[in-house]
Amino acid sequence: MDTNHPMGxxxxxxxxxxxxxxxxxxxxxxxxxxxxxxxxxxFSHLVLLAWFHGTDTRxxxxxxxxxxRGDPRNPLRGVFATRSPARPNPIGMWIxxxxxxxxxxxxxxxxxxxxxxxxLDIKPCTEILDPAADVRIPEWAKxxxxx
Amino acid sequence: MDTNHPMGxxxxxxxxxxxxxxxxxxxxxxxxxxxxxxxxxxFSHLVLLAWFHGTDTRxxxxxxxxxxRGDPRNPLRGVFATRSPARPNPIGMWIxxxxxxxxxxxxxxxxxxxxxxxxLDIKPCTEILDPAADVRIPEWAKxxxxx
Numbered sequence: 001m002d003t004n005h006p007m008g009x010x011x012x013x014x015x016x017x018x019x020x021x022x023x024x025x026x027x028x029x030x031x032x033x034x035x036x037x038x039x040x041x042x043f044s045h046l047v048l049l050a051w052f053h054g055t056d057t058r059x060x061x062x063x064x065x066x067x068x069r070g071d072p073r074n075p076l077r078g079v080f081a082t083r084s085p086a087r088p089n090p091i092g093m094w095i096x097x098x099x100x101x102x103x104x105x106x107x108x109x110x111x112x113x114x115x116x117x118x119x120l121d122i123k124p125c126t127e128i129l130d131p132a133a134d135v136r137i138p139e140w141a142k143x144x145x146x147x
Numbered sequence: 148m149d150t151n152h153p154m155g156x157x158x159x160x161x162x163x164x165x166x167x168x169x170x171x172x173x174x175x176x177x178x179x180x181x182x183x184x185x186x187x188x189x190f191s192h193l194v195l196l197a198w199f200h201g202t203d204t205r206x207x208x209x210x211x212x213x214x215x216r217g218d219p220r221n222p223l224r225g226v227f228a229t230r231s232p233a234r235p236n237p238i239g240m241w242i243x244x245x246x247x248x249x250x251x252x253x254x255x256x257x258x259x260x261x262x263x264x265x266x267l268d269i270k271p272c273t274e275i276l277d278p279a280a281d282v283r284i285p286e287w288a289k290x291x292x293x294x
Contacts (some may be wrong), residue, residue, distance in 0.1 A: 013154065036211040036228075065183070075186065089196075
């Protein structure tokens with residue numbers, strides 16, 4: 001590894017939090033960042049980056065291969081080929097429909113995330129893949145929605 | 148703001164670097180993380196998270212609203228409604244086609260990113276939006292590919 005690599009570390013701070021209720025998910029953006037939401041309601045979908053805080057430990061960051069979804073019947077795969085929360089930088093990504101924006105509270109479609117998950121970033125979803133993009137995923141990844 | 152919010156900060160470390168050549172982009176994953184790539188070649192597209200290191204300053208992280216793409220003719224928008232590199236946590240996201248995987252080097256379609264950009268995470272692209280998802284974006288966002 002040459003020494004010109006930028007090694008970090010870099011610091012990230014939560015800008016909000018995921019709140020789970022029975023049938024819905026709300027993203028609460030902290031007051032200090034509310035101004036950063038202006039215009040987001042013009043998009044139908046957003047990209048959410050959040051921190052897998054519940055499972056972030058030094059040892060889990062060292063896990064490089066897993067059986068996706070914790071199912072030993074799935075082939076062993078590198079974590080970069082899965083959505084496992086065990087990964088060197090435990091950042092999760094969701095693409096979801098924005099149902100309603102009420103001040104600094106974003107009601108989105110139900111997300112598979114723990115209540116209290118810290119939000120790192122919100123982006124508008126602009127780069128929808130062309131339906132003709134010929135997206136290919138392996139068989140094991142077709143069996144469930146995530147990981 | 149109540150005190151139950153997880154405030155961080157959290158640390159992230161580069162797992163690789165973006166290398167730009169004239170007509171192509173290569174993601175070089177550091178040797179220490181090469182095992183995390185196993186199986187990624189089974190996916191046609193990947194999600195890349197990278198750090199906007201060239202523009203990360205304390206003052207730029209405080210910018211909450213911008214004219215998208217730096218064009219004053221675009222309406223002022225919250226950074227969470229844009230892809231601006233100026234944002235509280237300067238993480239960029241790209242979805243791109245994986246053209247070839249050669250050991251720990253991923254050749255991908257040309258990305259709009261600076262040479263030397265630190266890579267934070269790679270994920271398989273599994274959650275392609277349904278073409279029938281009725282994606283809506285505002286007019287200003289239709290004029291270019293990013294921001």
